[in-house]
Amino acid sequence: MVKFGPFLVALWLCGFAAAAAAAQATDKPSEPVAEKPAESPPAEQAPDTGADAVDADAIDADALDAAAVEADIVAQELSDEAKNRLDAARESVVQIRGFFEGSDSSAFHGSGFAVDDGRRIVTNYHVVAQAVLFPRQYRLEYLASDGRTGPLQVLAIDVRNDLAIVAAEDLGLPPLKLRGEIPAQGERAWSIGYPLNLGLTITEGVANGLVENSIEQRIHYTGAINGGMSGGPALDRRGHVYGVNVSVVTGRQLVGFVVPAKHIAPLLARAKGPLVESLSAEQLRQRVAAQVLAYEAEVLEAPPDEDGTQKARGFTLPTKLSRHLECSTFDERSPHVRMRLETVSCQMPSRILAQPGVYVAGLSVQHRIAQSAGLHPLQFERQVNELAAGPRRAGAPAHVAPFACRDALVSLDGFDARVSTCVRKYRLFAGLYDFDVTVVGIDDPGQALVSRLALQGVSFDIGRRTMERYLGGLQWTR
Amino acid sequence: MLIEQVDPHGHTVLRHRFAGVGTECTVGRDLDCDIVVDDEHAAARHALLTLLEDGRVHVRDLGARNVTRVDGKRVPADTGAILEQGEVIVGRTRLRVRTRHTPLGPERVFRRDFLTRHRTPLAVAGAAACMAFGAFLQWLDAPSSMLASVTKGALVALGVIALWSGGWALMTKLNRGSWNFRVQVAIASIAAALCAWGSWVAGLVAFAAQWSFVVKIGIAVVAVTALVALYGHLREATHYGRRVTLALAGAVTLVIGVIVWLATIGVDDSDVNRVALGPDVRLGARRVVPNRDIADYLTEVDDLRLAAGRERQKSLLNAPLADADD
DSSP states (O other): OOOOOTTSOEEEOSEESOHHHHHHHSSSOOOGGGGSTTSSOOOOOOOOHHHHHHHHHHSOHHHHHHHHHHHHHHHHHHHHHHHHHHHHHGGGEEEEEEEETTOSSEEEEEEEEEETTTTEEEEOHHHHHHHHHOTTTEEEEEEOTTSOEEEEEEEEEETTTTEEEEEOTTOOOOOOOBOOSOOOTTEEEEEEEOGGGSOSEEEEEEEEEEOTTOSSOOEEEESOOOTTOTTOEEEOTTSOEEEEEEEEETTSSSEEEEEEGGGHHHHHHHOOSOHHHHSOHHHHHHHHHHHHHHHHHHHTTOOOSSOOEEEETTEEEEOOSSTTOEEEEEEOOOSSTTEEEEEEEEEOSOOEEEETTEEESEEEEEEEEEEESSOOHHHHHHHHHHHHHOOOOOOOTTTBOOOEEEEEEEEEBTEEEEEEEEEEEBSSSTTOEEEEEEEEEOSOTTEEEEEEEEEEEEOHHHHHHHHHHHHHHOEEOO | OEEEEEOTTSOEEEEEEOOSTTOEEEEESSTTSSEEOOOTTSOSSOEEEEEOTTSOEEEEEOSOSSOOEETTEEOOTTTOEEESEEEEEETTEEEEEEOTTSOOOOOOOOOOOHHHHTHHHHHHHHHHHHHHHHHHHHHHTOOSSHHHHHHHHHHHHHHHHHHHHHHHHHHHHHHHSSOOHHHHHHHHHHHHHHHHHHHHHHHHHHHHHTOTTHHHHHHHHHHHHHHHHHHHHHHHHOOOOHHHHHHHHHHHHHHHHHHHHHHHHHHHHHOTTOOOOSSOOOTTOOOSSOOEEHHHHHHHHHTHHHHTTOOOSOOTTSOOOTTTTO
């Protein structure tokens, strides 16, 4: 089982050409490297000749020969198995490509595989999101392994699990079998897809069971997944699909994620007719927003198991505003040598992609207690103001309206504070808002709490209720 | 009688004095004339001025094609004109005539204005206030090398004031012949110090009273101070009258204001996240407004439900809000 810190970013695997726009809108650094299709094929790893030389010196020739033969045999078996998996699945896997208006070069691409009657294809929501949200601008096409192409239609989406069912009526591919249960930890597994537009590819790895701290079920796959493999099948030893490739942690080694296959069946049951034909763009966006809101109602306001607060320097700080929040306390490197900074930071372990580059259902709290260590009150005041000003959440004007703010001096439990609340609306998704609340303790010229609550893409009521719990939970006993 | 030849600006170029009753003075281009004018619009012998017994002056036109005028009126060819004082125009040349009938104004007591009298202490005080603010800003940051930073702040402030005042002093020298450096320093530094320290105090007031509009008042005050300072600089450096100077200073202030405003709009347009929060927090400061409790504040936050969808910037790139209509 793996437990990764919230500072690691999962890169969504679909190959968007508009990578820059997407990266701009996320608040954490994400790497658009994998999203530029085929421009720069990954460099081949140079063999580590130095280490080989040392080994050859140390081991006598006979033993070396025997070891080499052994390794050859193992490698033979491994590669054969991958070849068998790929041959069995080849005809079932398609590349899904999106085109902007009349253009015949693809705007984005991902993978998908046939299930059910062979006409329905499973992929990720984020692969087809542009086509769902902007049905008049984008069209989808499949590219089968035998070179056939044709139009695709979106039948059903599951924003929460990042799944989508698309269909092509003229297509009859051999469907892959689904496996409902989660593979055991250490079970060998394969992922298939079209990484970086390089053609059909299979990678080999190990399934590591469910990710511990994810809210939604995700299987940790230790093996190479790259941009463009999104939506491709993750296969077990028998060639059954245990999940769908979805994302990867950038900057780390082979930490990939797979959506369990058991979420496919309910979606297939819903996939009756083509969504885009039957619904207007407005309705499609509403459907996405509704799925996000349903998720939030369940997750963001889940009461914590235990107390849900944390004490630091006389402050009682609300940390677990939702059960799922994950907190860490640390001695933050202070911006000034004569000021101490203690930080409690809580974040949701996962978020939801509503639109490429736009993540919603985010909730984070950050409490920072600043203490003067020999600063003049005016100097300390300046430092506190700089902490409170801080960087605001990023956002593209195309996705969100400008913030509207309200600030006031408010009596909290045991101390006075300046509270500033900024709220903005999402352009595409009715009923979704960003909240950014900053609380600054103003009583003590030598110690101040600078606390920030941030909610992304939540309903106004959830935002307000969370604010209420947050403000009510802040307490200072001197 | 005193005859002064004046240039188009009213400054005296030549002065001629004639005494004795019956003295005659011819004006024209001819070298034999008593007053020779270098004016292509004047006749060789253009006009004749005679000092009468009673001290007044008789002006007669000598048949010039551009008839001689007195205070703008043509001189009758037959009778001529008699004047106690006034302006005789020959061709395009203006001759100001004064006789003993010309009334003398009262003696004006020589008095310099406040600024000129106290220019040295004012300049020193203003420059010191500016340097102090520069140093204060550095001190607020609590830098590790305090002495160096504070000195740097003070010197930068002094340098800016010196450059700005030096420019104006140069202009004064070119226009009026004297540098007047201390006066220019006094105007510039006092205005700058007022704006700088005033804004800091205004921040304190804004927080104590929770008036975010103090910022707007502050902008207005800075604009007025800039206007006054520019007026002062221009008055010192040029010959312009009050109204012209005021108009000029107003125009310059307006132009600067518009440029700053356009620049601010530009920033707003490119970044949706630029948020103007209220005044800076002052820790432990006395406050004159009562705190709100959480419930009251949350009621105010409810207003943001509508405000959050309000478009403060217009851009063709922005999609309309999904539910902009409700």
